[in-house]
Amino acid sequence: MISPVKIWRNQKKIQTLLEQEGKILTHTTIFVPPAGFESQAPYVVVVVELTNGKKITAQLVDFDEQHLCIGQKVKTILRRTKDPTEEGVIPYGIKCTPIEL
Amino acid sequence: MRVKISGGATSQFGELWHVSPRDLVKRVVVEALKEAELSHKQINAIFVANMLSSSLGGQDHLGSFFAEELGLPVCAMKVEGACASGGLAMHAGVLGILSGHYEHVLVVGVEKMTDHAPSEVAQALMGAGSDSERQAGATFPALYALLARVHMEHYGTTETDLAYVAVKNHFHATLNPLSQFPFPVTVENVLASSSIADPLKLLDCSPITDGAAAVILSEDKQSASSADGQRTNNKKTVAIIASSVATDTLGLAERDNLTALKATQEAAQKAYTETGIGPKDVDVAEVHDCFSIAEILAMEDLGFVKKGEGGIVLREGKTRLGNPLVVNTSGGLKACGHPVGATGVKQVVEVYQQLMGRCGKRQVEKARIGLTHNVGGSGGTAVIHILQSFV
Numbered sequence: 434m435i436s437p438v439k440i441w442r443n444q445k446k447i448q449t450l451l452e453q454e455g456k457i458l459t460h461t462t463i464f465v466p467p468a469g470f471e472s473q474a475p476y477v478v479v480v481v482e483l484t485n486g487k488k489i490t491a492q493l494v495d496f497d498e499q500h501l502c503i504g505q506k507v508k509t510i511l512r513r514t515k516d517p518t519e520e521g522v523i524p525y526g527i528k529c530t531p532i533e534l
Numbered sequence: 535m536r537v538k539i540s541g542g543a544t545s546q547f548g549e550l551w552h553v554s555p556r557d558l559v560k561r562v563v564v565e566a567l568k569e570a571e572l573s574h575k576q577i578n579a580i581f582v583a584n585m586l587s588s589s590l591g592g593q594d595h596l597g598s599f600f601a602e603e604l605g606l607p608v609c610a611m612k613v614e615g616a617c618a619s620g621g622l623a624m625h626a627g628v629l630g631i632l633s634g635h636y637e638h639v640l641v642v643g644v645e646k647m648t649d650h651a652p653s654e655v656a657q658a659l660m661g662a663g664s665d666s667e668r669q670a671g672a673t674f675p676a677l678y679a680l681l682a683r684v685h686m687e688h689y690g691t692t693e694t695d696l697a698y699v700a701v702k703n704h705f706h707a708t709l710n711p712l713s714q715f716p717f718p719v720t721v722e723n724v725l726a727s728s729s730i731a732d733p734l735k736l737l738d739c740s741p742i743t744d745g746a747a748a749v750i751l752s753e754d755k756q757s758a759s760s761a762d763g764q765r766t767n768n769k770k771t772v773a774i775i776a777s778s779v780a781t782d783t784l785g786l787a788e789r790d791n792l793t794a795l796k797a798t799q800e801a802a803q804k805a806y807t808e809t810g811i812g813p814k815d816v817d818v819a820e821v822h823d824c825f826s827i828a829e830i831l832a833m834e835d836l837g838f839v840k841k842g843e844g845g846i847v848l849r850e851g852k853t854r855l856g857n858p859l860v861v862n863t864s865g866g867l868k869a870c871g872h873p874v875g876a877t878g879v880k881q882v883v884e885v886y887q888q889l890m891g892r893c894g895k896r897q898v899e900k901a902r903i904g905l906t907h908n909v910g911g912s913g914g915t916a917v918i919h920i921l922q923s924f925v
Contacts, residue, residue: 443665459687459792461679461731463671467656470671478672478731480680480787488787490667503687514669526669 435515437522450509450527455483457505457529460493469515481507481529492528500531508532537631537774538754539921540638541570542883547745547871548714549648555587556603558746559644563604566640566748577750578636580610583623583643584875587612589658590650600642616662617824618910619643620747620878621779621917627751628777628919637753643879644746655742659874662911664785675739675825676731677786677912682827683733684792688842691830693733695845697724699826700737700868702854707865709855709896714743714871738826743871747880769925772889774882776805776920784914795913798835802907805918806837813837816859816920817901818888820881822909823866832907833861836918860898863888878908882919889923 458480466474477493493500494512507529514526543565545558567574582596593599597610613623620643627641647655656673663672685691701721707713719737727736754773780800783789789796806812813836821836823829830844838859839847847853853861864870864884867877885904887893906919 459680459683461676461683461733462729463673463676463731464728465656465673465675465730466653466671467660467673468651468653469657471653473671476671478670478676478680480792490664490672490785490787491670503683515671524669527666528670 435521435524440522440524447511447525447527450489451511453483453485453509454532455481455507457503457507458482458488459503460501472516477501479529489527493530494528495530506532536754537628537751539749539772539774539886540572540752541566541568541750542748542886543569544712544747544880544883545745546712547743547873550744551648553744555591555644555646558744559600559642560603562746562748563640563642566750570750570752572638572750574604574606577606577608577638577640579608579630580604580606580640580642581623581626582610582612583619583641583879584612584645585614585616585619585662586645586647586658586874589661590654591646615915616910617822617872617874618878618908618915618917619875620880621906621908621919622878622915624749624878624882624919625777625779625917627749628774631751631753639751640748641751641879642746642748643876645873645875646744647742647873648744652742662914666787667785673731674912675734678825678827679731679734680786681792681831681912685827685830686733688793689845691845693725694721695830695849696733696738696826697721698848698851699823699829700724702848702851703823703862703866703868706855706863706896707869709894710865710870713865713869714741715865715869734825734827740824740867740872743873745871745873745876745880747876747883749879749882749886770890771924772886772921773924774919775922776809776918778804778808779915779917780804781915782913784911786912794835794841795831795909795916797913797916798832798907798909801916801918802836805920809920811903811920815903816905817903818863818885818898819859819861819905819907820864820866820884821861821907823862823868824872824909826868828909829861829866836905836907855896855898863893863896863898878906878917881906881908882921885921889921
């Protein structure tokens with residue numbers, strides 16, 4: 434279980450990453466997930482360079498096949514990350530979604 | 535003063551449900567001591583390399599744990615640096631001898647992984663990644679897949695080039711009786727294996743493995759006493775002439791460049807500068823091929839080939855047994871197996887055995903200088919050792 438205190442502490446970091454745009458530097462589709470992500474597989478993880486120069490690792494969601502390429506423009510959004518345990522707090526974090534041109 | 539290897543041993547690597555970590559360690563230590571012709575009472579310190587005993591096995595305090603098991607109530611500690619734990623423990627052992635504080639040091643690496651479900655192991659291994667990588671649900675295959683994608687985009691490396699890494703290392707493993715997968719695979723087998731994190735497939739990935747390896751390091755009095763380096767007897771000695779470590783950011787995203795592992799480049803540069811030995815002088819190398827792309831990156835970052843040419847060298851089979859530089863004679867992490875804490879120690883044992891001329895069918899002829907390259911995480915830590923034989 435992720436400590437609720439840690440989740441609370443991370444909220445502050447999440448706020449600074451919301452409403453950002455960037456582009457995909459590299460991507461992979463994960464078919465064999467770690468514990469806690471079984472219900473989501475297969476899913477896509479990308480490294481994104483934001484327009485402010487900061488780089489992040491996050492999942493890509495709500496996309497079509499043609500969006501899965503280096504250079505694709507994306508924006509950051511708030512989503513549930515990991516499957517919570519029965520008693521755990523539901524963890525939220527940053528994911529990315531394509532911007533249509 | 536120089537540091538010599540007095541003895542080294544590797545256990546069988548594989549799915550060893552019938553053997554406990556205690557037994558694995560005991561076996562390799564007894565074998566290494568026997569070869570060193572030392573009594574366990576002559577060992578002054580123990581460095582245990584391990585990553586997952588806490589998260590998977592619920593056991594910490596491995597220094598005391600193995601000191602008790604070996605009946606050695608001396609200085610003992612665990613050294614952890616993810617998959618580079620073995621290399622880091624070797625580094626600590628070398629420093630222990632060079633400090634003049636210890637005469638004989640035991641470095642032992644051990645990992646017990648197959649007792650647990652693959653998803654649990656994948657999660658535990660992600661302890662070596664960054665918080666944001668864990669939140670994204672990334673796995674280690676995924677992090678190296680992200681690196682592979684960049685390499686393919688920049689240098690035109692193909693999935694077939696990646697497959698040749700597995701083909702070569704499986705071939706070498708057929709000649710190593712202690713390897714986990716002593717059978718050959720073809721490029722077609724690799725390309726047809728199931729996707730783990732694309733572009734990486736099952737046969738691009740090193741396996742989950744149980745295993746242990748031990749090295750006994752000693753002060754090389756012979757070299758210290760003779761000014762011209764000439765030895766008074768004709769016994770062959772293998773010395774560790776460089777032990778260097780470099781680190782980089784924990785997470786991939788924080789790096790400026792995803793086409794190389796900077797920690798490898800920097801650790802290698804340090805080792806080459808210290809010894810005056812260059813990549814062209816190396817006869818045999820054990821490099822960290824946790825995933826096929828990792829061996830291609832290693833070939834480039836260690837300076838064996840120019841940046842971008844790693845895939846070509848593998849495709850042309852230029853690092854297979856019988857070439858001037860042979861890479862991963864043990865079968866590498868891919869086919870010998872990857873018990874994470876043991877790997878960095880096993881690499882040193884393999885190169886040591888090569889330089890002593892004891893590798894049988896996989897012996898590299900006239901091997902005199904060897905290199906080991908051990909990486910932690912996605913490149914957050916890199917450890918290089920250079921070994922040389924003296925007669």
